[in-house]
Amino acid sequence: xxxxxxxxxxxxxxxxxxxxxxxxxxxxxxxxxxxxxxxxxxxxxxxxxxxxxxxxxxxxxxxxxxxxxxxxxxxxxxxxxxxxxxxxxxxxxxxxxxxxxxxxxxxxxxxxxxxxxxxxxxxxxxxxxxxxxxxxxxxxxxxxxxxxxxxxxxxxxxxxxxxxxxxxxxxxxxxxxxxxxxxxxxxxxxxxxxxxxxxxxxxxxxxxxxxxxxxxxxxxxxxxxxxxxxxxxxxxxxxxxxxxxxxxxxxxxxxxxxxxxxxxxxxxxxxxxxxxxxxxxxxxxxxxxxxxxxxxxxxxxxxxxxxxxxxxxxxxxxxxxxxxx
Amino acid sequence: xxxxxxxxxxxxxxxxxxxxxxxxxxxxxxxxxxxxxxxxxxxxxxxxxxxxxxxxxxxxxxxxxxxxxxxxxxxxxxxxxxxxxxxxxxxxxxxxxxxxxxxxxxxxxxxxxxxxxxxxxxxxxxxxxxxxxxxxxxxxxxxxxxxxxxxxxxxxxxxxxxxxxxxxxxxxxxxxxxxxxxxxxxxxxxxxxxxxxxxxxxxxxxxxxxxxxxxxxxxxxxxxxxxxxxxxxxxxxxxxxxxxxxxxxxxxxxxxxxxxxxxxxxxxxxxxxxxxxxxxxxxxxxxxxxxxxxxxxxxxxx
Numbered sequence: 043x044x045x046x047x048x049x050x051x052x053x054x055x056x057x058x059x060x061x062x063x064x065x066x067x068x069x070x071x072x073x074x075x076x077x078x079x080x081x082x083x084x085x086x087x088x089x090x091x092x093x094x095x096x097x098x099x100x101x102x103x104x105x106x107x108x109x110x111x112x113x114x115x116x117x118x119x120x121x122x123x124x125x126x127x128x129x130x131x132x133x134x135x136x137x138x139x140x141x142x143x144x145x146x147x148x149x150x151x152x153x154x155x156x157x158x159x160x161x162x163x164x165x166x167x168x169x170x171x172x173x174x175x176x177x178x179x180x181x182x183x184x185x186x187x188x189x190x191x192x193x194x195x196x197x198x199x200x201x202x203x204x205x206x207x208x209x210x211x212x213x214x215x216x217x218x219x220x221x222x223x224x225x226x227x228x229x230x231x232x233x234x235x236x237x238x239x240x241x242x243x244x245x246x247x248x249x250x251x252x253x254x255x256x257x258x259x260x261x262x263x264x265x266x267x268x269x270x271x272x273x274x275x276x277x278x279x280x281x282x283x284x285x286x287x288x289x290x291x292x293x294x295x296x297x298x299x300x301x302x303x304x305x306x307x308x309x310x311x312x313x314x315x316x317x318x319x320x321x322x323x324x325x326x327x328x329x330x331x332x333x334x335x336x337x338x339x340x341x342x343x344x345x346x347x348x349x350x351x352x353x354x355x356x357x358x359x360x361x362x363x364x365x366x367x
Numbered sequence: 368x369x370x371x372x373x374x375x376x377x378x379x380x381x382x383x384x385x386x387x388x389x390x391x392x393x394x395x396x397x398x399x400x401x402x403x404x405x406x407x408x409x410x411x412x413x414x415x416x417x418x419x420x421x422x423x424x425x426x427x428x429x430x431x432x433x434x435x436x437x438x439x440x441x442x443x444x445x446x447x448x449x450x451x452x453x454x455x456x457x458x459x460x461x462x463x464x465x466x467x468x469x470x471x472x473x474x475x476x477x478x479x480x481x482x483x484x485x486x487x488x489x490x491x492x493x494x495x496x497x498x499x500x501x502x503x504x505x506x507x508x509x510x511x512x513x514x515x516x517x518x519x520x521x522x523x524x525x526x527x528x529x530x531x532x533x534x535x536x537x538x539x540x541x542x543x544x545x546x547x548x549x550x551x552x553x554x555x556x557x558x559x560x561x562x563x564x565x566x567x568x569x570x571x572x573x574x575x576x577x578x579x580x581x582x583x584x585x586x587x588x589x590x591x592x593x594x595x596x597x598x599x600x601x602x603x604x605x606x607x608x609x610x611x612x613x614x615x616x617x618x619x620x621x622x623x624x625x626x627x628x629x630x631x632x633x634x635x636x637x638x639x640x641x642x643x644x645x646x647x648x649x650x651x652x653x654x655x656x657x658x659x660x661x662x663x664x665x666x667x668x669x
Contacts, residue, residue: 095575096575097571097574097575116574117574117575117577118574118575118576118577119577123575124571124572124575126568126571126572127568128566128568130566130568130569130571130572131572132569132572132573132586132587133569133591134590134591143573143576143578143586144576144577146586147573147576147577147578147579147582147586148577191572191576192575195576195577
């Protein structure tokens with residue numbers, strides 16, 4: 043495979059008429075990174091991916107891969123390859139011909155391109171389906187074929203547009219592991235667009251959380267989860283309470299909350315208790331109407347049990363509080 | 368009460384029997400208005416006839432009379448074979464031109480016109496020729512193409528030619544022109560329909576794989592438009608093969624066609640001979656379509 047190269051976006055902007063889809067974002071993705079572009083729908087993540095792919099041309103700014111400015115190059119000249127959300131397999135071509143398509147376009151001979159295609163089908167464990175048509179495959183199998191097709195040009199960066207969204211939850215978790223394994227084996231950069239924070243946390247080395255055309259926060263999944271800088275990040279990543287604490291707003295992970303007998307700290311009323319296996323989730327309501335969630339271990343719950351309607355005190359570990367911007 | 372009855376009826380009939388029952392009215396229409404006349408034509412084609420009546424007795428005269436003296440003339444083609452050859456040639460030229468125009472227009476509508484509303488508006492524009500009758504549309508060509516028609520006047524006024532161009536009207540050229548004008552629409556619609564079903568991501572995927580515009584056309588769009596191309600071709604070929612009005616009017620009654628032979632026989636009240644020619648024409652047309660079917664299995668593609 044090709045030598046991986048770092049990707050850099052500098053002040054990249056995308057306008058559609060008067061609307062600003064991507065607002066001057068700067069981003070550095072080191073070579074061989076699994077990067078997830080994360081955010082709600084309409085946040086600009088797909089536009090960003092398509093600009094990197096070359097299916098949209100940036101209105102402003104530069105996209106640099108390695109030492110080359112690829113901002114205005116056609117997709118096939120960039121060293122990137124894209125895997126489409128619907129997989130976009132050619133329905134009239136066999137699996138083998140689908141995978142070999144890019145080589146056929148380059149004029150590679152039949153024997154050579156089929157040999158290479160078979161090698162890639164082997165990589166995604168689809169060799170025995172080589173002669174089938176896409177319509178004869180399941181969703182997961184189609185995805186593997188789409189992966190093999192994207193990889194045949196030996197891209198330095200593989201771009202994946204919501205690759206798991208068409209799969210059922212069980213298959214999604216399996217394909218997730220598969221994608222991660224493939225990225226590790228190939229050593230190239232994967233840029234994966236998703237709106238699921240759980241998916242991003244499970245996969246990414248680098249999570250780029252986007253909102254309203256801007257990058258809200260970027261970093262490793264643990265950095266972002268443990269130190270959200272804004273209320274949006276804390277809410278989107280989930281598992282946090284947003285608490286007004288005097289003049290400041292702070293975020294505290296729900297599993298760092300403490301519930302005790304109603305003697306000290308803020309008092310609250312338990313409004314819901316949910317048993318979740320290893321954890322017990324408790325929702326409490328403070329006198330000023332805030333609802334807070336606390337995840338406590340089953341053991342901690344057993345040592346000081348409570349039930350709906352009980353008055354308790356709610357607090358948190360001091361080092362768990364993050365002041366939000 | 369009625370519902371109760373229906374339920375018991377449904378319980379007694381299997382799902383397959385119900386769907387066959389539902390298809391029955393259409394099957395009846397089809398049998399009565401298509402199969403039955405066709406069977407009658409084949410039967411009559413094997414009857415005997417004289418100058419003024421047909422005789423219901425088995426005879427191959429309808430066929431032998433048609434090809435009288437043809438075997439002796441070989442390898443030179445006799446008139447009747449020449450006529451069939453000419454019909455097939457007119458059909459082939461018309462087919463090629465309607466395909467080219469139909470594909471191009473459909474491509475433009477499907478891939479270049481982005482808004483749904485414009486696609487519908489422009490498709491409706493294509494139907495405008497059908498607001499007038501077939502005959503009027505043909506006759507309208509005469510002031511256009513005649514000796515003193517618009518085209519000739521224009522050519523002479525600009526000094527491109529000094530005498531009127533004779534082959535513009537009542538020629539093979541004018542026949543093909545009128546046929547193409549009449550039938551391009553029958554190509555556009557099914558091809559456009561096929562193209563609209565092509566997922567747009569496939570074109571991006573081809574582009575992503577480094578395909579040029581022409582390569583995308585050849586390897587993605589044409590193969591996926593095949594069902595539409597075949598359906599449009601069947602429309603055009605069956606209509607043009609049997610046409611005698613257009614060939615008659617636009618050819619100035621100078622060009623013979625397979626349809627014309629049937630008309631002439633009918634006018635001479637030689638029904639068995641007319642029927643025999645109809646059977647021959649049908650066979651030739653079905654053979655052409657069978658050839659197309661080999662190219663693409665439409666039953667699978669639909």
